[in-house]
Amino acid sequence: MKTFKIGGVHPAENKLSASSPIREAALPKQAVFSMFQHIGAPAKPVVQKGDEVKVGTLLAEAGGFVSAPIHSSVSGKVAKVDAVLDASGTRRMAVYVDVEGDEWEESIDRSTTLVKLSDRPELDSKAIVEKIKNAGIVGMGGATFPCHVKLSPPPGSKAECVIINAVECEPYLTADHRLMLEHPEEILVGLQLIMKAVGVNKGYIGIENNKPDAIALMKEKAKDYEGIEIVPLKVKYPQGGEKQLIDAVIGRQVPAPPAIPISVGAVVQNVGTAFAIYQAVMKNKPLIDRIITVTGKSVKQPSNLLARLGTPFQQLIDECGGLPEDTGKIIGGGPMMGKALLSLDVPMTKGSSGLLIMNDKEARRVEPQPCIRCAKCVSACPMGLEPYLLSKQSKLEDWEGAEKNDITSCIECGSCQFTCPSHRPLLDMIRLGKSTVMGIIKSRAAK
Structure with missing residues (x-):
């Protein structure tokens, strides 16, 4: 059977919600739409406080060619255009809409009839x-x-x-x-x-x-x-x-x-x-909702929710039985590539694929030990890189060496960190190094 040739690992699948049919999440009381829901230039708001909007109304236009417009997923009134804390912990410009009913733009075909x-x-x-x-x-x-x-x-x-x-x-x-x-x-x-x-x-x-x-x-x-x-x-x-x-x-x-x-x-x-x-x-339906998996070993009802963009993460977790008492960490995405959330008062965006609630035991990090030069991270890397070396160069701020050793080719999959017997934070260090090196490359190109 087909697969890719270089590296790879086999983490436990834990597909707890695989048999859970998609169900529609409730509408939020207020939906918040970050202008940073895509790679590229942020979207530019075209609405202001007091404007009435419907489901599908344009809230923000694309900020450039590599950008994307943002549409309202709810009907109601624009409460304000202000900053919001996103999943990365960064404050971003956003449009806040107080929800009133569920009125859609007439141009959207809401029927389930298949159009070929x-x-x-x-x-x-x-x-x-x-x-x-x-x-x-x-x-x-x-x-x-x-x-x-x-x-x-x-x-x-x-x-x-x-x-x-x-x-x-x-x-x-x-x-x-x-x-x-x-x-x-x-x-x-x-x-x-x-x-x-x-x-x-x-x-x-x-x-x-x-x-x-x-x-x-x-x-x-x-x-x-x-x-x-x-x-x-x-x-x-x-x-x-x-x-x-x-x-x-x-x-x-x-x-x-x-x-x-x-x-x-x-x-x-x-x-x-x-x-x-x-x-x-x-x-004629703009991107206003998506399916998101809410899951975890302690979650009462692991689910696949069809949720409107702008819905707070806290509400989605509440719809799946609430936050378990033994919660140790909440990850936006999955355990390999996802990132820990600082708050649940964060709105769902176009890229929100999952919410993983980890219990105390799962979330506990083992104390890192010295590298034993086993090269398991090298064998696991699907890009053929040397993660032990890139993490070391990142820690030492050897940006020239990291660039020479192809740190920008890292896809941040976490295979290296998963396989490391010394529990070293390889991905964490490489992410920092990659971000810095890419910034240096962009600065160089701009000169």
């Missing part, structure tokens, strides 16, 4: 990309890169295939799994739209073989969609990384930066993104 590509023959590549851009669609796997940018390849680049990332290799998270089980054909039409947007006739959906029900269902439904192949993959983390997925599905290796997937003819999008693209293009 053959039903919309007038859609060409330009029209599809424009609709995606105007709907504020970004990568739903966590990277939140604006989709219209990915679907506008640089001059001289040519796509040969589209790969949908349905791997969901991060432990605990099950939102993508449930999406495939409950909305398979919408995903397939979304993939067709992406294929048409970039001008290719071949599309793949990569799914790890720990989701046999999703593989079987998607294979059955894909029979009616020409040029689409479902690719079962061996379970291995971090197979959801773009470069690892491309290697696993089509056997091509993406070179080091500045090379990107299109450099080897591939366009990669998350399965949730394909679904959002279907909704945007076929239903």
